Amino acid sequence: MSETAGRGSASRLHDQLDHIGELLRRVRGLGQLPEPDGDEGFREAQARLQALLDALHPADIATILEALPLVDRLAVWQRVKADRDGEILLEVSDAVRESLIADMDEREILAAVEPLDADELADLVEDLPTEVLPELMASLDAQQRERVQAALSYPEDQVGALMDFEMVTIREDISLETVLRYLRRFDELPAQTDKLFVVNHDNLLTGVLPLHWLLVNSPDRPVSEVMAPDVNTFHPEDDAYETAQAFERYDLVTAPVVDGSGHLIGRITIDAMVDVLREESESEALSRGGLREEEDVFASVWKSIRNRWAWLAINLVTAFIASRVIGLFEGSIQHLVALAALMPIVAGIGGNSGNQTITMIVRALALDQITPASARRLWRKEIAVALINGVVWGSVIGVVAWLLYDNFWLGAVMTAAMTLNLVLAAFCGVGIPLLMMRLGRDPALGSSVLITAMTDSGGFFIFLGLATLFLM
């Protein structure tokens, strides 16, 4: 039970992390000494490490494993009691999970996943080595196997892949007294149970009975009179992120999942939805900057390179294009070398401003706050902001350029170029995410790289172009 986990503040975990690291170093150092010198201290350090790990909640062990470099991580992993392996594997990130499973043999893997439920198994299956799958599936009973297969049949971002099957169902024609008697036959209700699901004889969901209503109402009343008939139900094909947003909006703890004809087939719980919300915002942050997926900070050099190379390559192409734009104006630069020094200012401010706009628009799109009707209004607003910022900041930097190079017209070109590039940044900052959305792509994906590409090439072209027209 989570209630036995004690205070879980991050600072406490941090202390334990330091402590574990220290014990690991002692165990390793002492293990290399000749006996009997190191023997007693070695055993003592071993025992203390083991006691510390045994007292930790699986979720805390997962956090600690994430924060340890690979060697220490595997040393801790080998010391964790086998019956908790499965739970811990569920808690860690994909990257860390991979490193842990790579360290286990077939027998250990089968033992680890044995205590898990069907939906949890389905989460792990794709990370397990294919050799163990036949034996694993054979060890399940028919119902379990069917549920694992059902969960696997939905993509990861649909409710069907995240639902569990631990719901307590009751009939609507019985009394609350009977429900109370029925519940007393359980040893424990499934975690997070805050409501019972009411079904008819066809297993059609007819309502829900929150546990507190069961408690505050008189036991002689029938379920049908007390239950809430209309519920927040979800379908296995529903989008996981939208479902998580509904959990957040309506403060749900659990909700039933029904098939197309209304039969109850599973339930969704808040803890799965909190994970979805966190993963969504994380992957938004990562994909904006061009990281392919969540990266284990202690991943190998080689893995990190593979995770990051794609966007670096794209960036190389966009930088090369910007470079060719400058190449078009080499004559002008040769003539007035100040242009080379000033052009990165125009590009840089445009990039910064465009990134501010695009961050806000991506966020608003994720929260579903933008309709086609309001898009035009946003464009107008962002372009107005850009015009004002361009005239104000462009004038500041224009005056500085004028004084620095003693050339009034160079300052004027600078002001005009900055204003135009900020307008371009605003236009693309609203337009790129909307276009990505219309094309059915994730609007966050590489948005920062794309807007910077536009404001770099655009900024160089505008500034050098204006300079060539008016200063040569």
Added chain:
Amino acid sequence: MSETAGRGSASRLHDQLDHIGELLRRVRGLGQLPEPDGDEGFREAQARLQALLDALHPADIATILEALPLVDRLAVWQRVKADRDGEILLEVSDAVRESLIADMDEREILAAVEPLDADELADLVEDLPTEVLPELMASLDAQQRERVQAALSYPEDQVGALMDFEMVTIREDISLETVLRYLRRFDELPAQTDKLFVVNHDNLLTGVLPLHWLLVNSPDRPVSEVMAPDVNTFHPEDDAYETAQAFERYDLVTAPVVDGSGHLIGRITIDAMVDVLREESESEALSRGGLREEEDVFASVWKSIRNRWAWLAINLVTAFIASRVIGLFEGSIQHLVALAALMPIVAGIGGNSGNQTITMIVRALALDQITPASARRLWRKEIAVALINGVVWGSVIGVVAWLLYDNFWLGAVMTAAMTLNLVLAAFCGVGIPLLMMRLGRDPALGSSVLITAMTDSGGFFIFLGLATLFLM
């Protein structure tokens, strides 16, 4: 009850948003026609709009208000039933809340906040006009007033500001039967109640009793035998984000808040924690790019400018410094104008790669995965990644530069400069967030602007410096 809200999928909300916008336009258009032409249609559209709004859950109305431009937003707000105003104000973002409150008179504000609990009131108080506060505080009873003041005494990011007071407490020396009888005297238990808090006669928390344990155990057993003695308790001074992470780790729904001597003073619920998790990741995304706070997408031009100017100004300074670095080498550029075209590639790739590193480190710091011992290892790893990327991509672009400008040594300088700038990006990408952390600052704050400043100025200096040394 949230159970009556129906399917809350985002796409359904989106349809309703369109529908409301259309009705608003019709009402507005028809209202301008001379009667009786517009009269009947006007009344019908009015009635349909009202019926639609009355059927929506307060959280859905909040979402819709966020997505409407100011004029439409206020038109909807005036049509929302007054008894739901308070709940809706709690759900909307700070920026939208401000715009709604600005539209209400004193009487409306007092009526809106009247049904709220102490902790909810405390959330709103700082956004209310100061004129209404004396009357508002006078309308509360002594206990309410004390609770509002207690909640206001904690900063927004501490548990004390987020806890509520709706906990059900029981004594440990009674039987479960007595507890069941006691609960039946309630009309309804507080929302999210998943456990009862067990206190002794001094109001010291001695344990918790999850509702399901109350249901599955025999009614004659005493509370003391069934309850969990050790609990996840929090203190009002605890950091809200760390508490939210504990909720996520241990799958909590509610948890007790105790003072320094262990007296029960309030409770924390999962819905408040989900908000904390979302706000944290949002503000991380915003502050990285240099937006001061969550910005209402439909905010006025003037507000947007104020929200964004600070980082634009900082960026202007860093861009100016980079420009002066280039200015140092104007002689070299005049001599070999290809340098001007190639230098943005060196700076740009460095910025992209540095942003990848810093994004990952900021994330890992937020999740508390980095210790001083592991920092050095991260540096080594990131610098290794940079060296390899530099040699590989630097060679690619070096060969391109060689062929393009028919100058082997120019290509060689390009390769060397790219490698060095990527190493600089890796060094700063790890170092900047760690330094910000050590200085007690938020490591996400402006991290993108800072790293880009380093890789721009650094990249220009390295490339033009090497070119001056070896090519002139």
